[in-house]
Every structure is written in C-alpha cells, then in structure tokens.
Amino acid sequence: xxxxxxxxxxxxxxxxxxxxxxxxxxxxxxxxxxxxxxxxxxxxxxxxxxxxxxxxxxxxxxxxxxxxxxxxxxxxxxxxxxxxxxxxxxxxxxxxxxxxxxxxxxxxxxxxxxxxxxxxxxxxxxxxxxxxxxxxxxxxxxxxxxxxxxxxxxxxxxxxxxxxxxxxxxxxxxxxxxxxxxxxxxxxxxxxxxxxxxxxxxxxxxxxxxxxxxxxxxxxxxxxxxxxxxxxxxxxxxxxxxxxxxxxxxxxxxxxxxxxxxxxxxxxxxxxxxxxxxxxxxxxxxxxxxxxxxxxxxxxxxxxxxxxxxxxxxxxxxxxxxxxxxxxxx
Amino acid sequence: xxxxxxxxxxxxxxxxxxxxxxxxxxxxxxxxxxxxxxxxxxxxxxxxxxxxxxxxxxxxxxxxxxxxxxxxxxxxxxxxxxxxxxxxxxxxxxxxxxxxxxxxxxxxxxxxxxxxxxxxxxxxxxxxxxxxxxxxxxxxxxxxxxxxxxxxxxxxxxxxxxxxxxxxxxxxxxxxxxxxxxxxxxxxxxxxxxxxxxxxxxxxxxxxxxxxxxxxxxxxxxxxxxxxxxxxxxxxxxxxxxxxxxxxxxxxxxxxxxxxxxxxxxxxxxxxxxxxxxxxxxxxxxxxxxxxxxxxxxxxxxxxxxxxxxxxxxxxxxxxxxxxxxxxxxxx
Numbered sequence: 036x037x038x039x040x041x042x043x044x045x046x047x048x049x050x051x052x053x054x055x056x057x058x059x060x061x062x063x064x065x066x067x068x069x070x071x072x073x074x075x076x077x078x079x080x081x082x083x084x085x086x087x088x089x090x091x092x093x094x095x096x097x098x099x100x101x102x103x104x105x106x107x108x109x110x111x112x113x114x115x116x117x118x119x120x121x122x123x124x125x126x127x128x129x130x131x132x133x134x135x136x137x138x139x140x141x142x143x144x145x146x147x148x149x150x151x152x153x154x155x156x157x158x159x160x161x162x163x164x165x166x167x168x169x170x171x172x173x174x175x176x177x178x179x180x181x182x183x184x185x186x187x188x189x190x191x192x193x194x195x196x197x198x199x200x201x202x203x204x205x206x207x208x209x210x211x212x213x214x215x216x217x218x219x220x221x222x223x224x225x226x227x228x229x230x231x232x233x234x235x236x237x238x239x240x241x242x243x244x245x246x247x248x249x250x251x252x253x254x255x256x257x258x259x260x261x262x263x264x265x266x267x268x269x270x271x272x273x274x275x276x277x278x279x280x281x282x283x284x285x286x287x288x289x290x291x292x293x294x295x296x297x298x299x300x301x302x303x304x305x306x307x308x309x310x311x312x313x314x315x316x317x318x319x320x321x322x323x324x325x326x327x328x329x330x331x332x333x334x335x336x337x338x339x340x341x342x343x344x345x346x347x348x349x350x351x352x353x354x355x356x357x358x359x360x361x362x363x364x365x
Numbered sequence: 366x367x368x369x370x371x372x373x374x375x376x377x378x379x380x381x382x383x384x385x386x387x388x389x390x391x392x393x394x395x396x397x398x399x400x401x402x403x404x405x406x407x408x409x410x411x412x413x414x415x416x417x418x419x420x421x422x423x424x425x426x427x428x429x430x431x432x433x434x435x436x437x438x439x440x441x442x443x444x445x446x447x448x449x450x451x452x453x454x455x456x457x458x459x460x461x462x463x464x465x466x467x468x469x470x471x472x473x474x475x476x477x478x479x480x481x482x483x484x485x486x487x488x489x490x491x492x493x494x495x496x497x498x499x500x501x502x503x504x505x506x507x508x509x510x511x512x513x514x515x516x517x518x519x520x521x522x523x524x525x526x527x528x529x530x531x532x533x534x535x536x537x538x539x540x541x542x543x544x545x546x547x548x549x550x551x552x553x554x555x556x557x558x559x560x561x562x563x564x565x566x567x568x569x570x571x572x573x574x575x576x577x578x579x580x581x582x583x584x585x586x587x588x589x590x591x592x593x594x595x596x597x598x599x600x601x602x603x604x605x606x607x608x609x610x611x612x613x614x615x616x617x618x619x620x621x622x623x624x625x626x627x628x629x630x631x632x633x634x635x636x637x638x639x640x641x642x643x644x645x646x647x648x649x650x651x652x653x654x655x656x657x658x659x660x661x662x663x664x665x666x667x668x669x670x671x672x673x674x675x676x677x678x679x680x681x682x683x684x685x686x687x688x689x690x691x692x693x694x695x696x697x
Contacts, residue, residue, distance in 0.1 A: 089601060091601060123603050123604075123605065126603040127601055127603035128603060131601070132601045134597070134598065139593065139595060140594045140595055140597070140598045142599070142616075143617070143692070143693055144617060144691060145616075153602065153604070154602040157603050157604055157608075189692040191692070202598075205598075
C-alpha cells in the first residue's frame with residue numbers, strides 16, 4: 036500500500052539575489068513499512084523536501100507547488116495543500132520527525148519527561164498518568180536505563196546519543212505511520228551512530244512504520260534502507276532498491292558517492308576517491324545536466340549534449356530510475 | 366541547589382566587605398578636612414572644628430575609624446559625651462552635623478520614597494516592554510512592529526527629565542488628564558490613593574525610558590528564540606502556535622529579562638536622581654545630591670555604600686532566581 040505519494044514537488048525560495056530553486060519537480064513514493072533513504076550532499080534538497088512535507092517551512096518564505104498525498108488515519112490528505120491548522124493534527128501523530136542535532140532539538144528548560152508527555156497529550160485526550168506511563172514505556176524501549184527517574188532529568192544531563200534516543204522516544208510516542216529521520220546520526224560519535232541506526236531499524240519493525248532516512252552517509256544507507264533516492268541540486272538523479280543501487284549504480288554522481296566510501300574489503304593502498312569540484316550555486320544552476328561540470332563521463336555522451344539538455348529521470352528496468360544520457364536506450 | 370546558594374551568599378558577603386572598604390578609603394583620602402565640613406561652608410572656628418574632629422573620631426588612625434564604622438553598623442554608635450552625647454542606634458551609618466540627624470534615620474525616610482518610585486515604575490515598564498516586545502516579534506514587519514520601533518526610538522532618546530517635564534506640561538497642565546500631583550509624598554500605608562496619585566507621573570516618566578529598552582530587547586530575544594531548533598521540535602510535535610509561543614519560546618526568551626530587571630531595579634533603588642528632582646520627591650537620589658552639594662560627607666558615604674549594597678544583594682537574588690529558571694545553571 037502506498038503511504039505517501041509525492042508528485043512534482045517544487046520548492047523555490049525568493050531571495051534578494053534571485054530565486055533559489057531548492058527542489059525541482061520531484062516525485063517519489065513510499066509504501067507502508069518501507070524505508071526510503073534520501074542521499075545527497077548538503078544543499079541538494081533532502082532536508083527541505085521533508086520540512087515541506089511536515090509543513091515546517093515558515094509561511095510566505097517559499098513557493099511550494101505539487102502534491103503529497105498521505106494516507107492518514109482519517110483517509111488521504113494532501114500535505115502540501117491542507118490548511119496549516121489542520122496539518123497540525125497529523126504532525127507528531129501520523130508523521131513524526133527526528134532531527135540532526137539532538138543537542139539543540141530539545142528544550143533546555145524542560146525535563147525530558149515534560150517534553151515527551153506534552154507530545155503525547157497534544158494528540159490524546161487522556162489522563163496525565165496515562166501519558167506518563169506511555170513515556171516511561173517508550174524511554175525503556177529506546178534503551179534509557181531507569182526511565183522512571185530519568186524522566187525528571189533535563190536534556191543537558193544526557194549524552195548526545197542518549198538525547199537522540201530521547202528524541203526518538205518523543206517521535207514514536209503516538210505510533211506514527213511515517214517517521215522522517217533527518218540525518219539522525221550526523222552529530223554523533225561513530226560508535227553511537229551504529230547503535231542509533233540499529234535502534235531505528237528495530238523500532239521500525241516493531242511499530243510497523245515507514246521511514247524516510249535522510250543522510251549523506253552511504254554506509255548507513257546500505258544497512259538500513261529498502262529504496263534509495265539520490266538527490267543532486269534539487270532533483271532526484273537516481274532511484275533504485277538498495278541492492279540494485281550498490282550493485283549497479285548508473286548515474287556518474289551515484290558512482291562517485293559510492294567510490295568515496297571507505298571499504299574494509301578493498302585494498303586500502305590508494306587514496307579515497309573524491310568527486311571533483313563543488314556543488315553548484317542553487318541560484319545559477321549550470322545549463323543542461325546540473326552535474327555536468329563535475330562529471331567525468333560526459334565525453335561518453337558527446338556532442339555537448341550534457342551541457343545543453345537536462346536528461347529525464349527514466350526507468351532502466353525493475354524499478355531502477357536514472358537521470359543520465361549514458362545507457363539511455365537509443 | 367543549597368550548595369549553590371550558600372556559595373553565592375558567601376561570595377556576596379565578601380564583595381560587600383570589599384565595597385565598604387573601598388568606599389571608605391575613597392572618602393577618607395579626599396582632599397577635604399571632614400571635621401571642617403561639619404560646621405558648614407564658612408566656618409573657621411578652630412575650636413569647633415577640633416571638638417567635632419574628636420567627636421566624630423576623625424582624629425583616630427584610618428583603620429580604627431573603619432573598624433568603628435563597621436562596628437557601628439552592627440552595634441550602633443554614639444558621638445561626643447556628657448550632655449552633648451548623640452546616640453545613633455544600629456545600624457549606624459554615621460551622623461550628619463549639617464542636618465543634625467543620624468544618617469540611618471535620614472535614609473530611613475528617603476528609602477521608602479525611592480522604593481515606591483522604583484517598584485511602581487518596574488511593574489509599568491515590564492508590562493509595557495514585554496507586551497510590546499512580544500507583539501512586535503510576533504507581527505514582525507507589520508504595523509505593530511513599526512509603531513514599536515518609533516516608540517523605542519523616542520523612549521531611548523528622550524532624557525527622563527525632559528519626559529517628566531513634558532508629561533507635567535501636557536498631561537497635567539495643558540490637557541488636565543490627571544489632577545496636579547499636589548502636596549508632598551504620602552506613604553502608602555497612610556493613604557494609598559494619594560500615594561499612587563503623586564507617584565503616577567514619576568512612574569510613567571521612568572517606565573517610559575526603560576520600557577523602550579525592554580521592548581527592543583524582548584523583541585530580538587523572542588525572534589532569536591523562535592529560530593531555535595527546539596522551537597522547530599515543538600512545532601513538529603503538533604503543538605498550536607499559542608502554546609509554542611507561550612510555553613516554549615517565552616520561557617527561554619524572557620529568562621534574561623530577570624537579570625536585566627533585577628539590576629535595573631537595583632540601580633533605581635540607589636536613587637533615581639533626575640526623576641526625584643523633577644517631581645520633588647524626597648528620595649535617596651535627592652538626599653545624595655543635596656549632600657554632595659553641601660559636602661555632607663557622612664551622607665555621601667552612606668548613600669554610596671547603600672547603592673552598592675543594593676546592587677550586590679539584587680545580583681544575588683537574580684542569580685538564585687536564574688538558577689530556578691534555567692536548570693543548566695544549577696550544576697555550575
């Protein structure tokens with residue numbers, strides 16, 4: 036069953052220097068219980084896509100178009116056109132989000148218990164005791180020792196990894212259908228990163244929820260995702276299930292990303308591969324394929340095609356999509 | 366929490382002692398003969414001067430004088446002997462020969478006036494400044510915000526003596542909106558209505574200047590806080606904008622106001638010199654100014670010390686209050 040179907044999502048920010056086209060005509064969908072990873076460099080549009088779905092982009096700062104049909108508990112709703120007050124009822128209930136930096140995402144003046152109970156109370160007309168019991172249950176589930184007493188602790192009394200666990204507990208308190216995890220491990224130590232990803236995977240199975248995992252860590256993607264969308268300069272450039280993407284990356288950008296991951300199973304005599312150049316300015320995108328100035332394989336296409344035409348996102352067999360002239364059926 | 370408070374208390378006591386010593390040193394080494402000042406500006410009778418020097422203890426070594434002064438704070442102090450004995454009970458801050466009164470009782474008369482002035486003004490400016498600041502932040506760039514900017518500009522540029530005079534001229538005399546604050550200062554317990562009527566304009570004058578500063582501060586603090594990650598988290602939970610502002614944003618945005626308000630209040634308690642002068646209020650500021658003009662040294666020392674004491678005490682209160690507001694301070 037399709038849980039969320041995003042079609043032609045475009046997000047533009049008017050700025051004094053010109054229109055920043057952060058996301059351009061992006062379409063994707065996610066089924067119930069599935070994990071979709073969205074990968075890409077900073078500024079590729081990963082985060083802003085999901086903020087738009089949550090209705091968290093401040094009003095009047097961006098032009099958002101397209102549709103995002105979400106199968107909520109009350110039937111299908113369009114996340115992009117629904118009234119903001121109406122959307123509030125689903126936010127934190129049917130769709131929850133965890134953020135990149137658990138250091139700053141929790142309110143420093145309130146105990147974590149207060150903050151999680153509040154998230155439960157706002158969507159459930161139940162007694163405080165019920166919310167408190169539910170909070171303790173969740174805190175135990177995310178692996179916080181002595182949840183009953185830790186409830187009264189303030190965020191600064193937890194380590195980074197523990198704070199992210201608290202954030203996860205807060206996001207899951209209402210049994211969401213969809214969890215958006217925006218770089219949940221970026222701010223954490225490497226050893227803690229693995230624990231958090233493992234925790235998210237386990238909880239996803241237990242709660243039977245879908246998850247959008249935003250990351251730029253290809254290692255995280257390989258372990259946790261079912262499908263992967265690779266984004267570059269506001270567009271999806273490749274989309275495939277995780278096995279196909281790692282086994283047969285089609286777009287040179289994806290190939291570059293995968294080549295830049297350190298691997299234990301390869302001889303490490305050579306330096307890590309890097310993608311040359313910088314991500315483009317979002318105000319003045321290069322003509323043709325946005326990736327062409329950094330692409331090492333555009334000669335294979337030839338005739339300046341990459342510099343003049345934007346390739347379409349086209350199917351390359353069994354659910355594998357790629358936005359590249361290379362290998363396009365002639 | 367208890368350890369935090371007792372440590373802060375100990376430090377405050379040390380600061381108070383240091384401040385009292387510093388003030389005493391400054392006035393002990395001024396190029397005046399304190400004894401000569403006791404009998405008025407044009408007094409040249411060496412007999413009186415020397416008698417007063419002995420009476421006030423100015424003939425003793427410096428440290429002995431300071432020690433006697435400290436002792437007087439706790440046990441009272443008497444000047445002279447026999448029929449001319451003057452007794453100032455604890456806490457004695459000395460004796461003013463020019464006013465023929467113990468300094469403590471002079472301060473005891475002036476302090477309630479200044480306190481009444483400060484307490485009314487702080488309520489007014491907090492209500493006005495915080496209210497307007499929040500409105501300006503909430504409706505940033507809209508008409509309320511523009512008007513608040515104008516208010517801030519006027520409030521911060523007009524000196525209080527001018528605001529006070531303008532209020533007197535227009536609100537009272539020209540437009541007759543409130544009756545002329547006739548008569549002298551009346552204590553609250555004697556006649557609360559008259560107390561409020563006489564103090565209303567002084568409150569307004571002081572509050573006007575401070576409210577402008579607070580409006581500007583609250584506005585930027587609320588705007589900064591609304592951009593915090595934890596406010597985004599609150600929104601992602603599905604909380605209403607009202608709860609987000611009232612519970613999450615304001616708690617963090619207004620915490621620094623406690624510090625500001627505490628110290629501004631302390632500053633005013635030391636004497637609102639200009640406002641008291643414009644409205645002819647017999648407060649600490651006026652007591653200090655008239656003492657400076659007349660070289661009434663004991664009063665100058667006492668009012669300076671008192672102002673410093675109030676600031677130190679207020680600092681302590683603010684620190685304790687802040688630890689209550691912000692849990693992160695408690696561990697430090």
